[in-house]
Amino acid sequence: xxxxxxxxxxxxxxxxPESYILPPERRPSVVPPCKTIPVIxxxxxxxxxxxxxxxxxKASQEYGFFQLTNHGVSExxxxxxxxxxxxxxxxxxxxxxxxxxxxxxQKCRLKSSLNYDEEKVHFWRESFxxxxxxxxDYIHEWPQxxxxxxxxxxxxxxxxxxxxxxxxxxICEGLGLECGYFGGELSQGxxxxxxxxxxxxxxxxxxxxxxxxxxxxxxxxxxxxxxGLQVLKDEQWLAVEPISNAFVVNxxxxxxxxxxxxxxxxxxxxxxxxxxxxxxxVSFIRPSNDSLIxxxxxxxxxxxxxxxxxxxxxxxxxxxxxxxxxxxxxxPLERYMV
Ligand code: OGA
Ligand code: NI
Numbered sequence: 001x002x003x004x005x006x007x008x009x010x011x012x013x014x015x016x017p018e019s020y021i022l023p024p025e026r027r028p029s030v031v032p033p034c035k036t037i038p039v040i041x042x043x044x045x046x047x048x049x050x051x052x053x054x055x056x057x058k059a060s061q062e063y064g065f066f067q068l069t070n071h072g073v074s075e076x077x078x079x080x081x082x083x084x085x086x087x088x089x090x091x092x093x094x095x096x097x098x099x100x101x102x103x104x105x106q107k108c109r110l111k112s113s114l115n116y117d118e119e120k121v122h123f124w125r126e127s128f129x130x131x132x133x134x135x136x137d138y139i140h141e142w143p144q145x146x147x148x149x150x151x152x153x154x155x156x157x158x159x160x161x162x163x164x165x166x167x168x169x170x171i172c173e174g175l176g177l178e179c180g181y182f183g184g185e186l187s188q189g190x191x192x193x194x195x196x197x198x199x200x201x202x203x204x205x206x207x208x209x210x211x212x213x214x215x216x217x218x219x220x221x222x223x224x225x226x227x228g229l230q231v232l233k234d235e236q237w238l239a240v241e242p243i244s245n246a247f248v249v250n251x252x253x254x255x256x257x258x259x260x261x262x263x264x265x266x267x268x269x270x271x272x273x274x275x276x277x278x279x280x281x282v283s284f285i286r287p288s289n290d291s292l293i294x295x296x297x298x299x300x301x302x303x304x305x306x307x308x309x310x311x312x313x314x315x316x317x318x319x320x321x322x323x324x325x326x327x328x329x330x331x332p333l334e335r336y337m338v
Pocket of ligand 2: 212213214268
């Protein structure tokens with residue numbers, strides 16, 4: 001448990017441990033909070049469906065990111081997962097230890113940083129992650145302490161999956177793909193990651209998460225009220241302002257491949273704060289391991305465009321993504337380009 005920052009913080013008080021300090025060229029620059037990503041109101045669906053779909057496609061092409069309001073998951077549930085997620089990280093060390101593992105095959109696990117044993121410098125993050133769908137296959141592996149964990153995360157995962165699948169249906173329509181393209185195997189999985197970025201004595205020296213793109217289909221982030229997420233657009237970092245109860249949605253690598261590069265999986269990173277600890281709940285909609293990921297055939301035919309990416313199995317993509325992000329020398333999509 002020496003690898004968890006929350007345990008170290010008790011003794012470090014005012015200094016960032018050496019092993020977390022990035023070389024000067026990799027430290028975060030100060031980002032002005034002026035420009036930000038598009039905000040889309042899902043209620044617009046009942047007023048003008050075509051207009052809403054266009055907004056989603058435009059944001060997904062230009063930014064790869066948007067914030068979604070009025071999405072149907074209740075404010076109470078949006079708040080409850082953040083509270084219960086934080087309660088989990090506030091548990092005593094021995095209680096959390098049961099879930100700590102370096103084994104990437106362990107489904108329900110607590111980890112520190114990105115790849116603690118393989119990386120040169122550590123990141124200021126702890127994360128607890130587990131699959132959520134189908135719920136009955138996984139819920140018995142989730143923590144029983146905090147007492148409300150299973151109930152709250154169970155309800156939340158059902159709600160967030162519904163929003164994710166609706167967004168995929170709208171994206172499907174917007175791309176002109178056959179109805180239900182993302183149903184079935186492609187959106188079979190739901191992975192939840194509860195991220196905790198402890199209060200940091202000097203955020204200018206560290207990163208909570210380094211620049212990365214998410215590998216799956218779609219991410220829905222509940223980021224609470226503490227800022228910290230930054231998105232890269234036209235080589236400029238944009239800070240994503242917290243909006244109460246909104247989801248921050250982003251296009252993932254596999255959706256970029258399926259859309260043949262039409263939708264963009266933008267890089268992003270996280271900076272911790274010296275004012276408050278930050279807990280976020282991240283939901284990834286993901287294909288089953290055996291799914292074939294490739295540019296949609298109907299899209300290539302309709303637009304008379306050659307495929308930009310080769311076909312690959314989901315599990316193989318995730319394997320190479322892991323290697324590429326550890327080494328941090330290559331865009332994980334590059335090796336699948338035609
Ligand atoms: C992630 C991620 C952002 C956040 O987990 O991939 O980008 O604000 N998280 O926690
Ligand atoms: Ni991410």
